[in-house]
Amino acid sequence: MTARAARRSPAILAGALLAFAAIFVALGVWQVERLTWKHALIATVEARTSAAPVAAPGPGTWAGINAMDDAYRHVRVRGQFDYDRETLVRAVSDLGSGYWVLTPLDTGAFTVLVNRGFIAQSARDAQRPEVRGPVTITGLLRITEPGGGFLHANDPQAGNWYSRDVAAIAHSSGLSRAAPYFIDADAARNAPGEPVGGLTVVRFADNHAVYALTWFAMALLCLGGAWHIAGETRRPLRAMA
Structure with a gap:
């Protein structure tokens, strides 16, 4: 391997780590956005389930029925x-x-x-x-x-x-x-012999904070690796000065 190639390899590795860090940061930000959306959804559903009952939607509104606006x-x-x-x-x-x-x-x-x-x-x-x-x-x-x-x-x-x-x-x-x-x-x-109603489970997975922290931690590790490689690359140059 030539001296130029030897110097180029750490630079390529450091660049790849920086690229991965950017990707991991983007994934972390996306999970934070998902966290905000999920908490809003949970609050909306809780408000729907506890509200006074309204008339069930009739045929005139069926075309617009969807999970986001009508579920629960x-x-x-x-x-x-x-x-x-x-x-x-x-x-x-x-x-x-x-x-x-x-x-x-x-x-x-x-x-x-x-x-x-x-x-x-x-x-x-x-x-x-x-x-x-x-x-x-x-x-x-x-x-x-x-x-x-x-x-x-x-x-x-x-x-x-x-x-x-x-x-x-x-x-x-x-x-x-x-x-x-x-x-x-x-x-x-709910009377004897009848089907038991009221068992609807209103539960949403909410792991976005954990996912976000994981992606941000991965980004920090990549940045640390890139910083370490840069330091190791500079050391021979300082020794030659």
Whole structure:
């Protein structure tokens, strides 16, 4: 290796470390921005869940329903349950493994799937109480969960559901005028033998501060490495002076 190449190698390495430091700083800043956004989202959702219930969105507003503006909104709806078109969706809750009980509620103007709550696996084929006539349901608006879950795809033909895919469930059940969302019913109707409502988990991963500190630490390490290489490169020059 020539003397020029020997001098060039540390400079290239130092430059690469500086480039990596810039990348790590950018990633850290991005995580700080994500942290601000996540805290705003958490505050918004907490405000929605604790607010007084409002009327469930009707057909005129369905095109604008989205997770950012509508998820976990506290809503109220009145109608009659269609128990003959009930759908059981695999679930794991604080009560163990079992099913969510999704029952269509006919409001007269449209139909909305109501997650009446959780039942254990052993209660799958048990007779559940049925309330005939109009009922008022309050709960949280939830965004559809297309595809499947638990590493399984939904299988409508076999009646195996692993996620609350509103469009697929509505189509499989022959529902018309179905809302593009579903409602998690609250705990008001938790009576013996009924599905246990009010189990919605409102929790968001919030690790952005840790990620940001990690990226900034990596940037400092790269800067320290570049500074060390620069110092080692200058030392022979000082010795020759």
